Amino acid sequence: MKSFIIVGGGASGVIMAAQLLRRGGRVVLFELTGQIGAGIAYSTENPNHLLNVRAGNMSAFPDDPDHFFNWLQACGLPPREGGWEKQSFVPRRLYRNYLESLLQSYLDAGDRRLVIHQDEIVDTMLEAGKPIVVTESGKRFSADVVIFATGNEPSVTSSGSQVSEYWTSNGMFDIAPDQTVAIFGTGLSMVDSVLSLLDRGHQVPIHAISRRGLLPARHTVVVPAVIEADELSFGAPLSRLMQTVRVMIRKTTKQGGDWRSIIDGLRPHSQKLWHHLSLADKQRFLRHLRPWWDVHRHRMAPEVADRIDKARQTGQLIIRSGYLQSVSQMDTDMLIRYRNRYGNDVTELRVSTIIDCRGGNLCFSVTRNRALLSLLERGLARPDQTDLGFDVTPELKIVNAMGEAANPLYAIGPLTKGVYWEVTAIPDIRVQAEKLANALCATD
Incomplete structure (x- = not known):
C-alpha cells in the first residue's frame, strides 16, 4: 500500500486525497487552518457568495458527474428559492461542506488510511531518495510520494487598519x-x-x-459550441489564434447565437492551445489579454x-x-x-x-508559503517559464532546478497553471486528480 503526503487541504488537496483513498492509498493531509475544503475560494460564510460554475458540473469525480448534485439533494440543506437544479449556482460555503464530506466518511468509519494534521509544512527534503516533510512543530513525516496542492497564491501586499x-x-x-x-x-x-x-x-x-x-x-444558459481541433491554430502566433476566435464569435452572433457558446466550446482545447503558444505569446497574453479572457471566461x-x-x-x-x-x-x-x-x-x-481585490500573487517565485519556498531554496523545484507556479511534467512531477523530474514530488491544481493555464476550476482539477491517482496507484 503506497503512502502519500498531501500539502494543502483546500479543494485540490481534498479531491486528490479522495481519489487516492478510493484506490487504497494511505494519506496524510496537512492543512494549517484546520478547515478542510475551504481554501481561499470556499472559506466564505456569506450565503450570497455563489459558485460561478453550475451545480451539475461541480462533481469531484469525472466518472460520477452527478456526485455533487446528488449530495446536494440528499444532505437535507434548505434549497434556495425554486429548489436545487443542475443549473443552480450554489453558495460556496455549501461546496466547502461537500468537499469536507468526501473525507469525513473515512474519518467517521475510523479508517486509519487517512490522517489529517493541523500543522504547517516548513521544509521538504530527500533522504535516500525518499521525501521527508518537516512541520513548524519540528515533527518529521515520510511517505512514498508528496503532493503539493496549496491552491492559489495570495497576493504579496500589505494590509493596515484602513x-x-x-x-x-x-x-x-x-x-x-x-x-x-x-x-x-x-x-x-x-x-x-x-x-x-x-x-x-x-x-x-x-x-x-x-x-x-x-x-x-453574466452567465446565461448556452450550449457549448462543438469546435474541432482542426478549426484552431495550434502552434500559430497568438494574433492568429485571436483572429480565429473573433471570426467564430462573429459568425455565431450573426446567426443569432451567443458568444458564450464559443468561449465554452474552447474549453476542451484550452490547455493544448496554451501549451503550443510561444513563451513570448504567453507573456503577451498575460500582459494584455488576460483581463479580457477572465471577464468572459469566469x-x-x-x-x-x-x-x-x-x-x-x-x-x-x-x-x-x-x-x-x-x-x-x-x-x-x-x-x-x-x-x-x-x-x-x-x-x-x-x-x-x-x-x-487585485487577485493573487503574480510572481510565484516570491511566494510566502514556506512549504513551497523550501522546495525552491533547496533546488527541488523551479518556477515555470511564466512564473505562475511550479514547472511540472505532463505527469505533474515537479521539475527541479537542474531541469530534472527525478524525485517523487508532485503538484496539482493552481500550482500548475503556468504549464496548463486552465486548471483553477473544479472541472479541470478533478481530471488532474483522477489521472494522477491512476498513475500513482497503478503499480501498487
Whole structure:
C-alpha cells in the first residue's frame, strides 16, 4: 500500500486525497487552518457568495458527474428559492461542506488510511531518495510520494487598519455602512466584496477601480459550441489564434447565437492551445489579454449579476477605469490618485477604507508559503517559464532546478497553471486528480 503526503487541504488537496483513498492509498493531509475544503475560494460564510460554475458540473469525480448534485439533494440543506437544479449556482460555503464530506466518511468509519494534521509544512527534503516533510512543530513525516496542492497564491501586499486584502479576509469586512469604500480591482473578488457590503446595509458609494474597468460577464444558459481541433491554430502566433476566435464569435452572433457558446466550446482545447503558444505569446497574453479572457471566461451567476447591475444603476457602485498613481493617508481618510484610462488627467478620490481585490500573487517565485519556498531554496523545484507556479511534467512531477523530474514530488491544481493555464476550476482539477491517482496507484 503506497503512502502519500498531501500539502494543502483546500479543494485540490481534498479531491486528490479522495481519489487516492478510493484506490487504497494511505494519506496524510496537512492543512494549517484546520478547515478542510475551504481554501481561499470556499472559506466564505456569506450565503450570497455563489459558485460561478453550475451545480451539475461541480462533481469531484469525472466518472460520477452527478456526485455533487446528488449530495446536494440528499444532505437535507434548505434549497434556495425554486429548489436545487443542475443549473443552480450554489453558495460556496455549501461546496466547502461537500468537499469536507468526501473525507469525513473515512474519518467517521475510523479508517486509519487517512490522517489529517493541523500543522504547517516548513521544509521538504530527500533522504535516500525518499521525501521527508518537516512541520513548524519540528515533527518529521515520510511517505512514498508528496503532493503539493496549496491552491492559489495570495497576493504579496500589505494590509493596515484602513486597507483590507480580499483573499485573506474571507470576504468579510468590518466596515461601517456610512464609510466610503474604494475597491482595487473589478473582477469576481470585487463582486463578492460589494455583495458583502450590501448585505451589511452599506449606504454610501462604493468605488471600484481597475486599469480597464472590466466587469465579469453574466452567465446565461448556452450550449457549448462543438469546435474541432482542426478549426484552431495550434502552434500559430497568438494574433492568429485571436483572429480565429473573433471570426467564430462573429459568425455565431450573426446567426443569432451567443458568444458564450464559443468561449465554452474552447474549453476542451484550452490547455493544448496554451501549451503550443510561444513563451513570448504567453507573456503577451498575460500582459494584455488576460483581463479580457477572465471577464468572459469566469462569469457571474445571474442573481449576482442582477444585484451588481442594480447597484450600478442606483449609483451605489461606481466603476472607474484608470492607472493607480498613489495612495496616501489624509487625516482619518485615504487619498487615492489615479490617471484616467482615456486621458492624462489625474483624479483624486478620498475614501474611508480600501479593499484590495487585485487577485493573487503574480510572481510565484516570491511566494510566502514556506512549504513551497523550501522546495525552491533547496533546488527541488523551479518556477515555470511564466512564473505562475511550479514547472511540472505532463505527469505533474515537479521539475527541479537542474531541469530534472527525478524525485517523487508532485503538484496539482493552481500550482500548475503556468504549464496548463486552465486548471483553477473544479472541472479541470478533478481530471488532474483522477489521472494522477491512476498513475500513482497503478503499480501498487
